[in-house]
Amino acid sequence: MKKRSGFTLVELLVVIGIIAVLIAMLLPALQRAREQAVITTCQSNMRQIALASLIYAQNNRDYLPVPGQFWRSNNPANGRHRMQGPLVTYEVKSNASPFAIERVVQIGLLYATKFIQNPESAYCPGGLDDKDFGYNWFPKPWPMDNATTYRSSYSYNPYYNDGYIENYNNTGVTQPGQIAAFPRVSKYPKTKLLLVDLINDAASITHKGRGVRPAWNAAFIDGHVVTVISPEIRQQFIIQGSANNSWGRFENYRDMIETLANGFELTPPYTGRVQHQPRPEQGGGKTLYHP
Numbered sequence: 001m002k003k004r005s006g007f008t009l010v011e012l013l014v015v016i017g018i019i020a021v022l023i024a025m026l027l028p029a030l031q032r033a034r035e036q037a038v039i040t041t042c043q044s045n046m047r048q049i050a051l052a053s054l055i056y057a058q059n060n061r062d063y064l065p066v067p068g069q070f071w072r073s074n075n076p077a078n079g080r081h082r083m084q085g086p087l088v089t090y091e092v093k094s095n096a097s098p099f100a101i102e103r104v105v106q107i108g109l110l111y112a113t114k115f116i117q118n119p120e121s122a123y124c125p126g127g128l129d130d131k132d133f134g135y136n137w138f139p140k141p142w143p144m145d146n147a148t149t150y151r152s153s154y155s156y157n158p159y160y161n162d163g164y165i166e167n168y169n170n171t172g173v174t175q176p177g178q179i180a181a182f183p184r185v186s187k188y189p190k191t192k193l194l195l196v197d198l199i200n201d202a203a204s205i206t207h208k209g210r211g212v213r214p215a216w217n218a219a220f221i222d223g224h225v226v227t228v229i230s231p232e233i234r235q236q237f238i239i240q241g242s243a244n245n246s247w248g249r250f251e252n253y254r255d256m257i258e259t260l261a262n263g264f265e266l267t268p269p270y271t272g273r274v275q276h277q278p279r280p281e282q283g284g285g286k287t288l289y290h291p
Helices: 009-058 086-090 107-112 231-240 247-261
Strands: 091-093 154-156 160-167 170-180 193-197 215-220 225-229
Touching: 009 107, 009 154, 009 193, 009 215, 009 225, 086 091, 086 154, 091 107, 193 247, 215 247, 225 247, 231 247
Parallel strands: none
Antiparallel strands: 154 193, 160 170, 193 215, 215 225
């Protein structure tokens, strides 16, 4: 009898089936591992920025790099910084502005003054391909192009007070405006976020978690970083809509993240929780947690 060599079709199909089952079992684990690696790198970036902010403040009379609260410039003659909308909290450099210490803001100012060395530290690796907030989309070298508004993927010092500020390029004339609530380290509440992942809508969540475990990293003024996992916040993104041009929605989402990051639980309704007190002369405003 002739000795058989090789495998029969049935045997091959069985082996292929076993391999397919093993791959199906391993792929979710590999995906979770990749997601966790991105979250960990993002946490490292935030710690670097928080530490750089503290060192910057030590060298600048306790002030964080919030452009001395001056819009488009650190020069007092150019008027106070006005936080006209949530997008300002991501800004690194405005368009029509050259790259210079006097013209960059927030994380951009940390980079210009060499307190952070790698520009990619200003971006979560999970969001590098976002056309509005992704490092890969901005002209290089970063952030040199005069015609481009450069943004980080991290919202920086995302709190404001209503007050009166001088108009840009119209010194001596004041108007109602929004100014940074916590410009100084010594006045920065320990329970408030110094940095938080991109807050906009469900489509732009950086750590999507396959829609089941959406996550946001949040850094505090002392440098510690907390990862918040919350399908409820993602659902509110869907219900309430984009936060890019709405302080109200941005604050709702920010405060939900802040609440969970501080160890509190969310209870509905998810709106109307924040109370601002315009006390900039006392070094900052006051916000309340979700009840």
